[in-house]
Amino acid sequence: MTLTNDLIAFTNAQPNGDARNVMQLSVLDWAACGLAGAAERSFDGFVTANATEGPCQIFGGGTGSPTNVALINGTLSHALDFDDTHFAHIGHPSVAVVSAALVLAQQVDGSIPDVIDAALIGTEASVHVGLWLGRDHYQIGFHQTATAGAFGATIAAARLLKLSDAQIRAALGLTSTMAAGLKSQFGTMGKPLNAGLAARCGVEAALWALSGMTSVDDGLEGPLGFSETHHGQNNPTNLGLGVWQMETVSHKFHACCHGLHAMLEALADVNVETETIQSIHVTTHPRWLTVCNIAQPRTGLECKFSYSQTAAMALSGINTGDIEQYNDDAVKDQSLTLLAQKVAVTGDETLSEMQSKVRIVTDVKDRTVTHDLAAPMPLSVRKEKLLKKANGLVGSEVANALWAAVQGEDLNIFTTLLNAKRAH
Amino acid sequence: MTLTNDLIAFTNAQPNGDARNVMQLSVLDWAACGLAGAAERSFDGFVTANATEGPCQIFGGGTGSPTNVALINGTLSHALDFDDTHFAHIGHPSVAVVSAALVLAQQVDGSIPDVIDAALIGTEASVHVGLWLGRDHYQIGFHQTATAGAFGATIAAARLLKLSDAQIRAALGLTSTMAAGLKSQFGTMGKPLNAGLAARCGVEAALWALSGMTSVDDGLEGPLGFSETHHGQNNPTNLGLGVWQMETVSHKFHACCHGLHAMLEALADVNVETETIQSIHVTTHPRWLTVCNIAQPRTGLECKFSYSQTAAMALSGINTGDIEQYNDDAVKDQSLTLLAQKVAVTGDETLSEMQSKVRIVTDVKDRTVTHDLAAPMPLSVRKEKLLKKANGLVGSEVANALWAAVQGEDLNIFTTLLNAKRAH
Numbered sequence: 060m061t062l063t064n065d066l067i068a069f070t071n072a073q074p075n076g077d078a079r080n081v082m083q084l085s086v087l088d089w090a091a092c093g094l095a096g097a098a099e100r101s102f103d104g105f106v107t108a109n110a111t112e113g114p115c116q117i118f119g120g121g122t123g124s125p126t127n128v129a130l131i132n133g134t135l136s137h138a139l140d141f142d143d144t145h146f147a148h149i150g151h152p153s154v155a156v157v158s159a160a161l162v163l164a165q166q167v168d169g170s171i172p173d174v175i176d177a178a179l180i181g182t183e184a185s186v187h188v189g190l191w192l193g194r195d196h197y198q199i200g201f202h203q204t205a206t207a208g209a210f211g212a213t214i215a216a217a218r219l220l221k222l223s224d225a226q227i228r229a230a231l232g233l234t235s236t237m238a239a240g241l242k243s244q245f246g247t248m249g250k251p252l253n254a255g256l257a258a259r260c261g262v263e264a265a266l267w268a269l270s271g272m273t274s275v276d277d278g279l280e281g282p283l284g285f286s287e288t289h290h291g292q293n294n295p296t297n298l299g300l301g302v303w304q305m306e307t308v309s310h311k312f313h314a315c316c317h318g319l320h321a322m323l324e325a326l327a328d329v330n331v332e333t334e335t336i337q338s339i340h341v342t343t344h345p346r347w348l349t350v351c352n353i354a355q356p357r358t359g360l361e362c363k364f365s366y367s368q369t370a371a372m373a374l375s376g377i378n379t380g381d382i383e384q385y386n387d388d389a390v391k392d393q394s395l396t397l398l399a400q401k402v403a404v405t406g407d408e409t410l411s412e413m414q415s416k417v418r419i420v421t422d423v424k425d426r427t428v429t430h431d432l433a434a435p436m437p438l439s440v441r442k443e444k445l446l447k448k449a450n451g452l453v454g455s456e457v458a459n460a461l462w463a464a465v466q467g468e469d470l471n472i473f474t475t476l477l478n479a480k481r482a483h
Numbered sequence: 484m485t486l487t488n489d490l491i492a493f494t495n496a497q498p499n500g501d502a503r504n505v506m507q508l509s510v511l512d513w514a515a516c517g518l519a520g521a522a523e524r525s526f527d528g529f530v531t532a533n534a535t536e537g538p539c540q541i542f543g544g545g546t547g548s549p550t551n552v553a554l555i556n557g558t559l560s561h562a563l564d565f566d567d568t569h570f571a572h573i574g575h576p577s578v579a580v581v582s583a584a585l586v587l588a589q590q591v592d593g594s595i596p597d598v599i600d601a602a603l604i605g606t607e608a609s610v611h612v613g614l615w616l617g618r619d620h621y622q623i624g625f626h627q628t629a630t631a632g633a634f635g636a637t638i639a640a641a642r643l644l645k646l647s648d649a650q651i652r653a654a655l656g657l658t659s660t661m662a663a664g665l666k667s668q669f670g671t672m673g674k675p676l677n678a679g680l681a682a683r684c685g686v687e688a689a690l691w692a693l694s695g696m697t698s699v700d701d702g703l704e705g706p707l708g709f710s711e712t713h714h715g716q717n718n719p720t721n722l723g724l725g726v727w728q729m730e731t732v733s734h735k736f737h738a739c740c741h742g743l744h745a746m747l748e749a750l751a752d753v754n755v756e757t758e759t760i761q762s763i764h765v766t767t768h769p770r771w772l773t774v775c776n777i778a779q780p781r782t783g784l785e786c787k788f789s790y791s792q793t794a795a796m797a798l799s800g801i802n803t804g805d806i807e808q809y810n811d812d813a814v815k816d817q818s819l820t821l822l823a824q825k826v827a828v829t830g831d832e833t834l835s836e837m838q839s840k841v842r843i844v845t846d847v848k849d850r851t852v853t854h855d856l857a858a859p860m861p862l863s864v865r866k867e868k869l870l871k872k873a874n875g876l877v878g879s880e881v882a883n884a885l886w887a888a889v890q891g892e893d894l895n896i897f898t899t900l901l902n903a904k905r906a907h
Contacts, residue, residue: 104694111535111548125533200707205660236629236673237680239663243707249660249698252691257660267676270528274673283624283667288714 060248061280062191062296066184066210067227069299070218074179076425078303080438082179084445085143087465088310089136089157093118093450094479095382096138102248115162116474125162126262129212132477133158137204137251141452144309145182148189148203152308154214155208155257156181161474162262163219170468177215179305181261185211186304188279193292197242201289205240205253210279212261218266228276230268234260235278235437236287244476259464300393309432314382314451315363318347321415322366325430331421334375338401340418341366345406349388352404365444370417371398380444381451453479485704486615490608490634491651492724494642498603502727504862506603508869509567511889513560513581515873515882517542518903519806520562526672530555539586540898549586550686553636556901557582557682561628561675563806565876568733569606572613572627576732579632579681580605580639585898586686587643594892601639603729605685609635610728613704614637617716621666625713629664629677634703636685644689656698657688659709733856736868737803738875739787742771745839746790749854750797755845757798757818762825763841766788769830776828783810793828794841795819804868805875815900877903 074082084351096102097119106117109131113124118135136142137154145152160177164170189196189207213234217227237260240253269273279285286293322341343366351364355444362368362385369379375395377384379431389395410416415431418425449458456481464473498506518522518524521543530541537548542559546552561578562567577609584601588594613621613631621627637658643650661684664677692698695843703750710717737747746765767790775788786792786809793803801808813819834840837856842849873882881903888897 074717105691105696108690108694179882200712202660232668232671233673233676236626236665236668236677237663239661241660241702241707241709241712243699243702243705244656244660247656247697247699249657249696252657252696253660258743267529270527270532272676273671274674275667278665278667281667283665288624288665290712 062229063277065298067224070214074176075303078305079179081305082175083465085153086157087462088445089153090461091452092139092142093136095452096135101207102138115165116477118477120478121313125166126259126435128362129162129258129262130255134251134255137254141311145186147304148186150189150203150207152182152185154254156185156211156256158259159212160215163216164470167219171470171473177218180218181215182305183210184214187296187298191294193294195290199290200242202240202242202253205257206238208257209234209238209260212258213264216261216265219268223483226268229274230264232274232278232330233264251253263387310445312448313379316351318351319369321413321432322417323373323379325415325417325428329428333398335421337420339370339406342407342416344410344412348406354467356390366404367399367402370402371395378451380448487655487701487703489722491648494638494651498520498600499727502729503603505729506599507889508866509577510581511886512869514885515876516563516566517560519876520559522612526562539589540686540726540901542901544902548580549590550683553582553586553682554679558675558679561678565735569610571728572610573621573628574613574631576606576609579636580609582682583636583685584639587640588894591643595894601642604642605635605639606729611722615720617718619716624666624755626664626666626677629681630662632681633658633662633684636682637688640685640689641852644693650692653698654688654692656702658684659702696802734869736872738806739793740775742775743793745854745856746841747797747803749839749841749852753852757822759845762846763794765828766840768834768836772830780814790828791823794826795822802875804872860871867898
């Protein structure tokens with residue numbers, strides 16, 4: 060079997076219950092990230108430049124055609140770089156796929172369960188294509204969020220449009236000649252754009268296959284195909300064999316550098332009077348010391364790369380999942396600054412890059428807490444953390460309404476919420 | 484100097500007169516190919532699927548937004564694979580670039596000279612980017628029409644939108660993460676689509692840079708950039724140094740396989756009574772013998788791959804530039820069949836792939852004619868041949884009106900002609 064055949068067979072597969080529960084949370088997270096991304100307003104010019112007539116809801120207001128809204132929402136939901144990540148292939152699975160699924164569900168008058176099923180099948184397809192392309196593809200410079208993401212978006216779109224097998228094959232062939240996206244865009248608006256382009260690619264490939272466009276039969280794995288031209292490794296994959304990659308997707312719970320997350324998770328259960336703290340000893344993988352160890356941050360942005368500042372924030376009860384907490388005033392907060400000065404950071408090669416250890420010495424106690432980001436997370440914990448994060452991003456009213464909508468049937472209730480302006 | 488810097492400097496260069504004269508003919512040829520491509524109707528579903536509101540003229544009727552019409556017209560003008568070709572980098576320079584230039588000229592209320600200047604600067608940029616990427620890029624499977632074409636379309640769009648240097652840089656950065664297109668699509672509708680996607684890419688990159696999108700500064704040549712990821716060779720180029728590649732562009736004058744063109748050109752000056760012909764001896768490079776040497780074609784399509792049939796057509800005075808001549812009835816024409824039976828084809832390694840030799844033995848004379856497609860062609864000859872080709876594609880009335888419009892100022896006169904249905 061070729062990967063193309065596997066993907067065609069998988070398009071109408073029965074979603075797995077556990078993975079589907081995670082996907083439901085990812086759709087909530089995607090919506091909260093997209094609304095907050097739109098509220099940042101930095102992409103307003105881009106949204107206006109791509110305005111069209113159409114039935115699909117744009118984050119933060121307005122509607123447009125399926126293709127243009129896939130482009131816009133895919134971009135906005137990745138604007139904060141706060142959406143879910145899969146470390147198997149290293150990519151953000153939801154931004155391209157959910158954006159594609161949602162516009163086509165609106166087009167075909169589908170339900171919320173239709174969106175979640177298509178999003179799960181699409182994100183699974185995406186991670187598996189990414190694993191099949193492999194690390195060579197990533198290392199040379201391709202952005203899996205965009206490349207693998209485009210194939211995942213195509214499968215989600217194909218499912219919602221109920222394409223025939225031949226049409227799915229054509230759509231995958233078209234995607235093979237359209238999918239693109241480079242990591243050289245990181246740090247620019249081109250990075251979120253890559254996600255939007257992948258979402259649009261999936262929608263267009265499926266709609267064009269439906270309209271009668273033909274393409275090559277083996278666009279992914281064939282001669283002169285996507286893998287051959289894009290440094291793919293053609294690794295074996297287990298798509299459709301009971302392995303559901305979305306069960307192990309990572310959600311970002313802190314609006315700062317990923318190197319700080321293990322420490323922040325370790326501190327999540329610590330509840331001490333900050334006045335009693337004498338010293339805080341953070342141990343982390345040495346790689347992070349040159350990445351996110353600004354001892355005295357001077358701006359909100361620098362806070363996002365500071366062990367001392369974010370440790371002080373966490374111990375002071377500040378929601379590190381709230382993007383607004385990383386502002387230029389926070390670095391002037393005397394009590395935070397005093398606490399941050401008590402933090403010492405040490406590298407330790409015996410820890411993995413996903414592990415952290417924190418020793419907190421108070422007047423009365425000396426305790427050490429640890430965390431490993433690779434540890435499995437029970438669904439209930441994941442849900443609690445994602446709702447808290449959504450609260451920080453869009454306010455509790457919208458966050459709770461989004462979560463209720465994601466658990467319901469009616470797509471309109473959900474899409475109407477995407478029209479919401481930032482709540483606080 | 485990096486190629487990005489060269490391209491920015493070249494965007495507002497003064498067009499060269501000789502190259503500009505050729506570009507004017509290429510715009511005529513592009514329009515005739517596009518109108519004939521639309522009349523074939525095979526892309527009707529695709530056109531409908533991409534219909535939008537907007538001011539830009541679609542080949543064969545309808546209007547749409549600049550981005551969507553760039554996509555549609557770029558695709559339709561390459562639908563017949565009959566448009567111009569540059570063998571320096573091996574790509575079709577006009578389909579992406581002229582399609583992009585025309586929609587933005589309509590958007591900014593520009594003139595025909597604006598379109599021709601932007602198209603020339605864009606096609607030059609495209610061929611130079613293609614030469615810089617090199618044969619490795621082409622051989623691994625990338626379609627230069629689409630990849631180099633996207634960068635050329637970006638430069639043409641940037642010139643028409645009068646982007647600042649910083650905006651052109653951003654647009655090229657965005658194109659570096661969007662440009663795509665594989666040769667594996669050849670023989671499918673994905674091949675013309677590649678040209679349309681390149682046209683849209685240029686228009687979008689320029690419009691998005693204008694809207695405030697940022698990107699990487701050195702998207703073409705930088706780390707993780709387009710060349711590094713897409714098997715580029717970074718060959719030295721002489722863009723802007725007085726070398727105008729469009730002076731040596733090839734136009735297709737025969738609606739059949741390229742391997743037949745040298746023979747057909749050699750026969751162009753032969754004027755004999757077909758009844759007097761005893762035998763026709765075609766000598767060609769051996770490579771073509773397995774490509775286009777169907778001795779007794781059974782269909783119109785097979786005629787396009789037949790030395791004997793097309794030689795008979797040419798000697799009988801049939802316009803081999805007229806796509807309609809390659810039909811299923813032509814193979815049943817007794818006089819053509821009799822003449823075709825007198826053709827013998829021989830391979831000769833001493834000829835180049837662009838050369839052909841034909842010996843025609845009649846009752847009264849034994850003559851040999853030759854042609855080399857690489858030979859320079861005087862502008863007046865090129866013009867005469869292209870007008871004849873356009874006549875065959877869209878009828879003389881539309882062809883002559885297009886040619887008059889291309890030499891004029893008023894863009895509306897030209898775009899109104901693109902609304903024309905096939906004239907015969």
